[in-house]
Amino acid sequence: ANNTCFFAKCPYMCKTEYAVCGNPHLLEGSLSAFLPSLSLAPRLSIPNPWIRSYTFSEKEEWEVNPHYCNTVKMTFPYNSSNRLLNIIDMALFDFLIGNMDRHHYEMFTKFGEDGLLLHLDNARGFGRQSRDRKS
Numbered sequence: 001a002n003n004t005c006f007f008a009k010c011p012y013m014c015k016t017e018y019a020v021c022g023n024p025h026l027l028e029g030s031l032s033a034f035l036p037s038l039s040l041a042p043r044l045s046i047p048n049p050w051i052r053s054y055t056f057s058e059k060e061e062w063e064v065n066p067h068y069c070n071t072v073k074m075t076f077p078y079n080s081s082n083r084l085l086n087i088i089d090m091a092l093f094d095f096l097i098g099n100m101d102r103h104h105y106e107m108f109t110k111f112g113e114d115g116l117l118l119h120l121d122n123a124r125g126f127g128r129q130s131r132d133r134k135s
Contacts, residue, residue: 003021004021005021006021033120035118041110043106043107043109043118044106044107044109045104045106046104046105046106047103047104048102048103049072049078049087050062050087050102051102051103051104052101052102081113081114082114083113083114083117086116087105087117090102090117090119094125097125099125102121105117105118105119105120106118106120
């Protein structure tokens with residue numbers, strides 16, 4: 001249809017079906033941050049305990065286990081630092097922008113367990129400009 005489309009390259013659920021396309025050539029913008037190389041500023045990529053399920057047939061543990069939150073609260077590093085509070089902050093941010101696929105989070109290793117989470121990969125946030133959706 002002569003549309004200009006972009007899609008992400010990532011190790012998770014990036015697919016061409018999730019492309020962002022212009023209509024035919026106008027497209028809303030996004031901001032990308034350039035981070036230093038991993039050799040200069042090492043960081044960890046950590047699976048989110050509340051990763052979303054990507055199929056209708058299989059559910060993540062938090063979707064079926066009513067005691068899952070208690071389990072996470074008692075597990076390192078969530079039981080000994082501000083990490084759980086930081087994940088809750090990130091979840092609130094994701095809710096406000098409509099980002100429903102937070103599958104991992106990253107942290108700079110220099111700051112240890114109390115480092116702040118990097119809010120990367122917000123590409124699914126703000127949804128489609130042509131359709132409103134409840135977060």
